[in-house]
Amino acid sequence: MSLASVFNIAGTGMSAQSTRLNTIASNIANAETVSSSIDQTYRARHPVFATMFQSAQNGDRGSLFADQDNAGVGVQVLGVVEDQSSLMPRYEPNHPAADAGGYVYYPNVNVVEEMADMISASRAFQTNTEMMNTAKQMMQRVLTLGQ
Amino acid sequence: MSISFDRALGIHEQALGFRAQRAEVLANNIANADTPHYKARDLQFATVLAEQSAKSQRGQVSLNRTDSQHIPADGVMVGDASLAYRTPFHPSIDQNTVDLQIEQSNYAENSVQFQASFTFLNSKFKGLVSALRGD
Numbered sequence: 001m002s003l004a005s006v007f008n009i010a011g012t013g014m015s016a017q018s019t020r021l022n023t024i025a026s027n028i029a030n031a032e033t034v035s036s037s038i039d040q041t042y043r044a045r046h047p048v049f050a051t052m053f054q055s056a057q058n059g060d061r062g063s064l065f066a067d068q069d070n071a072g073v074g075v076q077v078l079g080v081v082e083d084q085s086s087l088m089p090r091y092e093p094n095h096p097a098a099d100a101g102g103y104v105y106y107p108n109v110n111v112v113e114e115m116a117d118m119i120s121a122s123r124a125f126q127t128n129t130e131m132m133n134t135a136k137q138m139m140q141r142v143l144t145l146g147q
Numbered sequence: 148m149s150i151s152f153d154r155a156l157g158i159h160e161q162a163l164g165f166r167a168q169r170a171e172v173l174a175n176n177i178a179n180a181d182t183p184h185y186k187a188r189d190l191q192f193a194t195v196l197a198e199q200s201a202k203s204q205r206g207q208v209s210l211n212r213t214d215s216q217h218i219p220a221d222g223v224m225v226g227d228a229s230l231a232y233r234t235p236f237h238p239s240i241d242q243n244t245v246d247l248q249i250e251q252s253n254y255a256e257n258s259v260q261f262q263a264s265f266t267f268l269n270s271k272f273k274g275l276v277s278a279l280r281g282d
Contacts, residue, residue, distance in 0.1 A: 003167045006174040013178030020181075049182040051175075071172040071188040071230060075179045124180055127251065131174050134258050138170065141265055142163075146272045 003142075005073060006135040012052065012074030013128040019077045020047050020121045024114050031109040036099040042107040044083035044114075052076045083108050155275060159268040165195055166261035172230070173254045176245050183241040187233040187250065194229040 023045045035041040051072045085108045093102035169190045179185040212219060235244040 002171045005171050009174040009178045051179050051182055051185050072175045074175065075182055127177055127247065131177055131254060134254065135170060138258060138261050141262060145269055
């Protein structure tokens with residue numbers, strides 16, 4: 001029954017959104033983590049989402065056009081990439097981590113952007129749970145058939 | 148005289164199946180609301196209905212057999228015509244065409260229509276039961 005796969009899809013969605021929340025938490029926690037060299041400074045991390053498709057081996061449709069045929073079976077996190085935008089050097093000669101020139105390097109985390117991203121992730125998570133709830137109600141209704 | 152379930156239940160059984168399938172497609176759209184380059188999909192009831200009635204009229208796509216020694220071969224359907232891509236209302240920077248509000252309202256609508264199909268199907272069963280009891 002295809003209603004059961006709604007649970008799987010919502011599950012993958014919730015898992016992906018919680019990965020996203022995890023990276024946001026890591027970014028915000030490290031927003032002020034300074035370092036004395038560019039290489040060692042923390043960089044903002046972002047997850048990369050991709051659609052999951054039914055694999056040709058265990059799916060009943062093994063055609064070459066399988067990606068066009070079915071609508072996909074959820075979302076997956078392909079990986080976490082580091083933001084390559086430039087870091088912020090600040091002149092703080094009294095800082096214990098300052099380099100020879102008196103500079104410390106701050107991460108390229110935009111806290112406002114991360115907060116907006118966090119709200120978006122939390123809402124998306126909420127939508128996935130609601131979707132699961134609705135599917136559960138639909139299934140429970142079917143169980144009362146003929147009563 | 149025997150009871151034919153197919154005839155007694157009518158289209159509601161297939162309609163219920165269609166609603167469940169559509170719930171899956173819409174759920175996938177919502178799960179991929181933040182996936183770059185994802186294109187929202189939807190099942191259209193009218194296309195599915197036309198496809199089903201065409202299938203019941205002329206059977207499945209198959210090769211003509213002009214000789215008795217020909218091997219019968221059923222055609223393979225490539226692509227699902229009823230599974231269409233949604234037309235986006237506005238462009239997005241990551242090429243994603245999911246509009247969460249539209250998907251949510253469609254999902255809710257689909258759920259209500261599922262309940263309607265279920266109610267029809269249930270009343271068919273109730274009719275059968277009361278016919279069997281005869282009281």
